[in-house]
Amino acid sequence: MIDLKNRVAVITGGSRGIGEACVRYFTQANGRVAFTYKNSAERAKQLETRLQGKAKAYRTDMESETEIFRMVERAAEDFGGIDILVHNAGIWNDGPIDRLTLEKWNEIIRINLTSAFLFSKAVLPFMKKNRYGRIILISSTAGQRGEAFHSHYAATKGGMISFTKSLAVELAKFNITVNSVAPGWVDTEMNNEVFADKKYKQEIINSIPLGRIATAEDVAGPVLFLASDLAGHINGEILNVNGGSVLCG
Template sequence: MIDLTGRVALITGGSRGIGRATAILFAKANADVAITYLKNDESANQVIKQIKELGREAIAVKGNVGKSEDVKRMVKEVLERFGKIDILVNNAGIWTYGAIGEMSEETWDETMEVNLKSVYLFSNEVVPIMKKQKWGRIINISSTAGQRGEAFHSHYAASKGAIIAFTKSLAVELAKYNILVNCVAPGWVNTDMCAEVFSDPNFVEQVKSTIPLGRIPEPEEIAGPIVFLASELANWITGATISVNGGSVLCY
C-alpha cells in the first residue's frame, strides 16, 4: 500500500541496526536510497547490495555526521547522484555509560555531537533543498530515554529529549513549505548497539519484564513506522512523536 516511487531517502547511520532496516524497507517501498556511515565499509556495501537486488538505486557516503564539513560533502554527493532529497531520516546515534559526577566532558560532547548536532547539521543542509521542491519529510529518531530520562545515561537522554523539542519546532516552522517533521521514539531494540548488555540473559529477562508486549523487537519493527511517516498515509501528521516501544513508556 505504501509506494514511494520517485522518492529519494537519505538515512544517517544506515549501515546497521534501525538505519539498515529502514534503508531496506524504503527500497521495498520503491524509493531510491542513500545511507551515511562512519567506518564499516563492508557493512555499508552489503546494505547497498541488498537495495540494488530489490531493483532500486543506492549509494553509501562515508563521513562523520557530527562534523559540518563532512555533512556538507555527504549531502553534495547524494545530490550529485540523485538530484534531490525528498526524505531525511536522522537516525545516527551512540549510547554510552555515563554516571554524573564521573562522566567526562569528552563523553558528553561526543554524544551531543553524534546524536543531536548531526540532526541539526543534516536538517540545515537538506531543508533548503526541500523548500525548493515544496515537499519534504524529515523523521528524527529519538528514544524512550528522551521521554522519561535514563539513569546513568543522562547525556544520551538529554540528546534524545532535545531531538523531540527540535522536531516540534521545525514542524511549525516548515509546515508552509509542505515539509512534515516527525519523530519516532523506540525503546530497547535488538541491535548491535545493545549487543553488549544483551549478552547477559538475566538483563534481557529484566528488560522484557518492563515491556507489556513481553519481548525485545527487531529493527524492522521500528523501520515500519519510519517509512509510514514518509508516506502519503501520514500527510496530516507533523510535530508528532510516535512511541514504538511495546507499551513500555506511555506518553501523551
C-alpha cells in the same frame, strides 16, 4: 499501498540496525536511498550491492559539518534531489554523572543532537525548492522520561524531541513535515553488550507489556509510514515504539 516511487531519502547510520532496516524498507517501497556509514565500510558496500542501484553508501563523520553538507550535496547530485531525511545515526554509552567527563558529554551532543541539526539544515534547500519534505528523527524513550546513568544520552534525545516539535511548526508552510520515532529497547548490535546479561535481558522483556524486545524492523515500519503520503497530515508527532513500556507522547 505505501509507494515511494520518485522519492529520494537520506538515511543516516544506514549500514546496520534500525538504519539498515529503514534502507531495506524504503527500497522495497520503490524509494531510492542515500545512506551514511562511518566504520562499517564492508557492510555498507554489501548492502549497496545487494540493493542493485536503489541505494548508495556515503562515508560520513557525524561530528563534521563539512562532511555532512558534502554528503547531502553529493546525494542530491547522484539522485537528482532529496525528499526525505531519516536521521538515525547516534551512539549510546554509560555516563554516571560523577564520572561523566566534559569530553564525553560534548561527544554525544555532537554525534546525536548537533548532527540532527546539521542534516536538517543541509536538506532544507532541496525540500523547500520542491515544496515537499519529510524529516523523521529517531529519538528514544530516554528523551521523554530521562534515563539514570545515561543523562547525556537522554539529554540529546530530549533535545531532539523538542527540535522536532519546533521545526514542525517552522517548516509546515513549505509542506515539510517533521516527526520523530521514539523506540524503547531494540534488539540491535548497539545493545549486544547489555543483552549479554541474560538475566537483565529477561527483566527488560518482563517489563514490556507485549512481552518482547523490538526488532529493527519494528522501528523501520513506523518510519516508513511517516515518510509516506499516508502520513501527510501528521506533523510534530513523537511516535512511540516500545511495546507499551513507556506511555507518553
